[in-house]
Amino acid sequence: MSDILIVDDERDIRELVSDILEDEGYATRKAANSDECMARLEESEPALMILDIWLKDSQMDGIDILKAVKRDNPEIPVVIISGHGNIEIAVAAIKQGAYDFIEKPFNIDQLMVVIRRAMETSRLRRENSDLKRKDTGPAEMIGTSASFRTLISQLDKVTKSNGRVMLTGPAGSGKEIAARYIHANSNRASAPFITVNCASIEPDRMEEVLFGRESSERGVEPGLLEQAHGGVVFFDEVADMPLGTQSKILRVLVDQQFQRVGGSDKVRVDLRVVSATNKNLDAEIEDGRFRQELYHRLNVVPVAVPSLADRREDIPLLAGHFIAQFNEAQGLPLRELTEEAVALMQTMLWPGNVRQLKNLVERVLILGDGSGPIEAKDLPREEDKPQEEGRVVLSGALATLPLREAREAFEREYLLTQINRFGGNISRTASFVGMERSALHRKLKSLGVVTSNKAGARVAHVEAEEEQA
């Protein structure tokens, strides 16, 4: 169980790596192509795999093998060997779940650093996997910013009722975790929480998946609605539900009962429905892609989940939470963040919101050397093109303005970002940007920026623009 599987089509590399590892006290097995690799995996699960990306004479390449391993044996860490200059492929492999990569040619020390770390991770993952399997409870929602507190207070108001909630917010902002929060704090907490991902279920299978099926060969196969009986059903990406299914769901909401596909009995269910979307449902309705009546049924209590840009203040807390989580769940190093790293994270663009932040933290922990605090230079640059190497990439609009106006537009956006980052606190903002408090006030006034601490609102906004609008 504690051996290392080496998959490489080059015999010399296989033998060399195996010799090095055996000298270090590890047992090894070898595979020269994908068939051999799969056969070795069938025999027994290794503690670690070292996998070459390019495999000659193989049905599957390294990435295909990686995907299969991540699907069937997700606990095995996979270290990728990539040829020189194939960094992009290696990074793609990391995104697919590889633990780390080594670039050819590599030296023994480099190899051993990665292997020792991966083996430690493997051990911790195994130790934790039982715990993780038991931990199906709701994930904790983290934040202290005004917009986050507004969200929590809205969620708290709806938990005890049976009202249908529509969560809106951009991708990755935390809509599903908010739905789980409602469930966990409601009187249905001990009943199931079932997610229906309306975007990823094939439209032709949607009804079968939701309502279940009855056939003479296989009998009754309950669908997701039946499985959620007594609990909460969460329609994620509800705007992507096919129109035909929308009508049927509407009927279920009205009648509280439905028929399984191929069946004739009426099935009664007691469900609380929570839905989420990152689309503008009004526009979807206007374009005929979403049924208005269903919208009214689902949207009894609308709750907006803020983007990460609207709660930059929470970034250090969230990042710290994810570092601790990855440490506990995967044995990744428990590292602190330097002030500069936090400041950079707080000024970055986050189109993928909290999910993007979580992924970035994981990537930094995986790719980093594992020691000392995370510094600004450790953060991947492609997350944030505009700040690359101290250069500002001009957006189209900015580039067409005369210098004075462009400078003002920049100053306004920069100061808005900083003020939001410090939760509206002008003294802290002034000290960070290096201005006197009174000078900052004057500057903000001249730029038409007004500040307020109204909970839930973006704490600063531009007055001039509003006046123009």
Ligand SMILES: Nc1ncnc2c1ncn2[C@@H]1O[C@H](COP(=O)(O)OP(=O)(O)OP(=O)(O)O)[C@@H](O)[C@H]1O
């Ligand atoms: N406040 C929070 N505290 C801790 N973790 C959070 C918080 N908000 C979001 N997350 C985490 O961020 C990730 C993305 O959140 P979630 O899946 O809930 O977003 P979503 O809005 O439903 O995304 P999508 O629109 O893509 O379905 C999850 O791993 C979730 O646990």
